[in-house]
Amino acid sequence: MAAPPDPWRRLAALTPARIGLGRAGTALPTREVLALGLAHARARDAVHLPLDVAAVSARIAALGLEAAQVESAAADRSTYLRRPDLGRRLSHAARAGLAPVPCDLALVVADGLSSAAVHAQAAATIAALMPHAAAAGWSIGPVVVVTQARVALGDEIGEALRARAVAVLIGERPGLSTPDSLGIYLTHAPRVGRTDAERNCISNIQPRGLSPEQAAHRLAWLLREALRRGLSGVALKDESDLIAATAPPPVLS
Amino acid sequence: MPFAQTTGHTRWTFADLAELLAKASPPRSGDALAGLAAQSLEEHAAARMALADLPLRALLDEPVVPYEADEVTRLICDGHDAGAFAPVASMTVGDFREFLLEPSTTGETLAALAPGLTPEMAAAVSKIMRNQDLIAVARKRRVVTRFRNTLGQAGVMSVRLQPNHPTDDPAGVTAAILDGLLYGCGDAVIGINPAGDSLAALGDLVRLVDEVIRRFEIPTQGCVLGHVSSTIELIERGAPVDLVFQSIAGTEGANASFGVNLALLREGRDAALSMKRGTVGDNVMYFETGQGSALSADAHHGVDQQTLEARAYAVARAFEPLLVNTVVGFIGPEYLFDGKQIIRAGLEDHFCGKLLGAPMGCDICHTNHAEADQDDLDSLLTLLAAAGVNFVMGVPGGDDVMLGYQSTSFHDALYAREVFGLRRAPEFEAWLARMALTGADGRLAQAAAGHPLLAAF
Numbered sequence A: 001m002a003a004p005p006d007p008w009r010r011l012a013a014l015t016p017a018r019i020g021l022g023r024a025g026t027a028l029p030t031r032e033v034l035a036l037g038l039a040h041a042r043a044r045d046a047v048h049l050p051l052d053v054a055a056v057s058a059r060i061a062a063l064g065l066e067a068a069q070v071e072s073a074a075a076d077r078s079t080y081l082r083r084p085d086l087g088r089r090l091s092h093a094a095r096a097g098l099a100p101v102p103c104d105l106a107l108v109v110a111d112g113l114s115s116a117a118v119h120a121q122a123a124a125t126i127a128a129l130m131p132h133a134a135a136a137g138w139s140i141g142p143v144v145v146v147t148q149a150r151v152a153l154g155d156e157i158g159e160a161l162r163a164r165a166v167a168v169l170i171g172e173r174p175g176l177s178t179p180d181s182l183g184i185y186l187t188h189a190p191r192v193g194r195t196d197a198e199r200n201c202i203s204n205i206q207p208r209g210l211s212p213e214q215a216a217h218r219l220a221w222l223l224r225e226a227l228r229r230g231l232s233g234v235a236l237k238d239e240s241d242l243i244a245a246t247a248p249p250p251v252l253s
Numbered sequence B: 001m002p003f004a005q006t007t008g009h010t011r012w013t014f015a016d017l018a019e020l021l022a023k024a025s026p027p028r029s030g031d032a033l034a035g036l037a038a039q040s041l042e043e044h045a046a047a048r049m050a051l052a053d054l055p056l057r058a059l060l061d062e063p064v065v066p067y068e069a070d071e072v073t074r075l076i077c078d079g080h081d082a083g084a085f086a087p088v089a090s091m092t093v094g095d096f097r098e099f100l101l102e103p104s105t106t107g108e109t110l111a112a113l114a115p116g117l118t119p120e121m122a123a124a125v126s127k128i129m130r131n132q133d134l135i136a137v138a139r140k141r142r143v144v145t146r147f148r149n150t151l152g153q154a155g156v157m158s159v160r161l162q163p164n165h166p167t168d169d170p171a172g173v174t175a176a177i178l179d180g181l182l183y184g185c186g187d188a189v190i191g192i193n194p195a196g197d198s199l200a201a202l203g204d205l206v207r208l209v210d211e212v213i214r215r216f217e218i219p220t221q222g223c224v225l226g227h228v229s230s231t232i233e234l235i236e237r238g239a240p241v242d243l244v245f246q247s248i249a250g251t252e253g254a255n256a257s258f259g260v261n262l263a264l265l266r267e268g269r270d271a272a273l274s275m276k277r278g279t280v281g282d283n284v285m286y287f288e289t290g291q292g293s294a295l296s297a298d299a300h301h302g303v304d305q306q307t308l309e310a311r312a313y314a315v316a317r318a319f320e321p322l323l324v325n326t327v328v329g330f331i332g333p334e335y336l337f338d339g340k341q342i343i344r345a346g347l348e349d350h351f352c353g354k355l356l357g358a359p360m361g362c363d364i365c366h367t368n369h370a371e372a373d374q375d376d377l378d379s380l381l382t383l384l385a386a387a388g389v390n391f392v393m394g395v396p397g398g399d400d401v402m403l404g405y406q407s408t409s410f411h412d413a414l415y416a417r418e419v420f421g422l423r424r425a426p427e428f429e430a431w432l433a434r435m436a437l438t439g440a441d442g443r444l445a446q447a448a449a450g451h452p453l454l455a456a457f
Helices: A009-014 A030-047 A053-061 A077-082 A092-097 A115-136 A153-161 A212-229 B017-024 B029-033 B041-052 B056-061 B071-078 B082-088 B093-101 B107-116 B119-127 B131-138 B170-182 B199-215 B228-236 B252-257 B262-275 B305-317 B339-356 B374-387 B410-420 B426-434
Strands: A067-071 A103-110 A143-147 A163-171 A182-188 A199-205 B003-007 B010-014 B158-161 B189-192 B222-224 B244-247 B285-289 B323-327 B360-363 B391-394
Touching: A009 B170, A053 A067, A053 A115, A053 A143, A067 A092, A103 A115, A103 A153, A103 A212, A115 A163, A115 A182, A115 A199, A115 A212, A143 A153, A153 A163, A153 A182, A163 A212, A182 A212, A199 A212, B003 B041, B010 B017, B010 B041, B017 B041, B017 B119, B017 B305, B041 B093, B041 B119, B056 B093, B056 B119, B071 B252, B071 B262, B071 B305, B082 B107, B093 B119, B093 B131, B107 B339, B119 B305, B119 B339, B131 B339, B131 B374, B158 B170, B170 B189, B170 B199, B189 B199, B199 B222, B199 B228, B222 B244, B228 B244, B228 B262, B244 B262, B262 B285, B285 B305, B305 B323, B305 B339, B323 B339, B323 B391, B339 B360, B339 B374, B374 B410, B391 B410
Parallel strands: A067 A143, A103 A143, A103 A163, B158 B189, B158 B391, B189 B222, B244 B285, B285 B323, B323 B360, B360 B391
Antiparallel strands: A163 A182, A182 A199, B003 B010
16 A cells, blocks of 8 residues: 555646655655655766767857867866866866957856756757847857866856856756756856856756756846946846847847 | 874874864865865874863964954954853863753853854864764754744754745745645745846745735745845835845855855845834844855865854854754765765754854755765754754755755654654644644644645645
8 A cells, every 4th residue: 555645746747846745654655765766866877977078069060169178177077076176277288278269258068067967958058049149249259168167167268268258058966856957157257266156147957947048048138238237246137037038039141 | 373282102283273173173075175184083183182172262362264354253253242251261172062061051051151152162162072962062052033933942843945946937836835834844934045036036936925924824934045135125126025045154255255245134134124024023034054165265264164164153143043054965075075974064063053042954955966865864854853953944855956956855854853752833833733734743634635725726
């Protein structure tokens, strides 16, 4: 006799959260304990999946953008997990190889804690951004694909490229229901030493969260305001939803 | 001032107080990352011996973060109450541990002492205390706070209902709130971490929670965990804000990385007080903290993460908060590597916060890149329930689908109540009985599909 779900189980259709699970005494039913165990195992595995740099670069190149490949100063996953400082810096070779390409926006695609998120969402999000960039007349620098990377690495890359702003598309820490969620961090006037309070974040780009189009809409709004006001971060509130998230403006041919 | 300790034939020296505290701190990855940890277990043991011999007063006389450079240090030093400190002024750190453990040292003793204690004193003594000491002393000290209900009394453990949704979808958030209420959770606060930080989205969530609370006349409070500056702006725009939230840390630099300083926190508290929405009290602030945030912001001044965490509680207590929540495993394995380190840190944070007079709760949690699992969360929940924690999190199924980490669930809170006989905030307990969500024995009743809470949706 398995413990039944709760009588309000129908509400579970409204959220990916685990509601109406039922209980055995005060505890979770056996099926839920086992389901949670499986989800945890998948999330743990996602942390250790390597980024397929070649495949991601090819999809970016197919959008007509140049893709560059670099790595952080963290040599492997185990070092990366214990040494965030190394994940925020480029390797010596990578730094030497980055020449200035002045642009309005530098895009950085980083594995972060979920390569699965980058595989699934990064190219689609950049594709959705392109019409906004074309309409606004923004120049986009080479897309830098970087492994064993943390958010702040975008500062060093943006500074080296001499970009007016940098957007880091990075795999978020895997959740139990969401092993493939992408985040975007926008920083105006990137340079080494910027703090997190100087960034704007768009999170939860994943099948049951924000779509690539919605994320691109928000990013375009934030970038426009960041360039106009000359800042990003807590002083720049995201009010993009005051403007209807309609289809992006048509590209002039 | 340098310190020295001899163990056998080895003489260990520690250049200053910060080094002594760091090397006496129980091992954790964040201190190793910062290059502050003891190089051997024997050096760690020697540092604890030297620390035990240190007069408590030395921790007052030699600030670990310079007074001139840091407004948190100035808050600590300028606010120190010498009269309250007098009863323990001549003790060493080792004496102080024994004093805390004496049965004659009661909750009242500790409450009277709190204004005389600095966070560095609390951190120092915690470093020579075992887990059982941290539990035994903390459980004596109740820190009671009030807004629409009474939190923190003896025998009470409350729950923050955390109904997060990946896109802040109103129906999804509401469904999770109902699930939590039907499981008897939500007396600490119904607190949402927003996925977006736009003012419009934050305002919508504030109104959503307010409507649920008013519609069912629930004696609890709502909070949307946006940045304090956003919440101030919402208040100016007339949104029904109960509590003002902010993440805080133990140095001026780390707070700056969160985009806050003490003046802004004062402004936030004044704005919340101006709403006059509390019915039984006016504790209007909700703070979150966590070991490692100062190092993460590169603002640690060579001080270990546990000592800096205690300094965050000195910031918190200055604003008479309703809730202070140490989010103990959220920051990741580079600061707290595994279940053992997370459990130790949770007990230290709860002890230090309570000793300083903060209404401590704990988000007992881990990320999926840490070496920890649900068994570790069960262990820390059990230990903190024994220690008298004010509140823990209630996340549906323990899986936060917005923040992507694992915390304690509504079910977990029921477990702790059952094992320790813990009750809910009295006003909320009465509401649950009135709504027939609990039976005569206080246990959860079997809610029917036609319950009024559900019929409305």
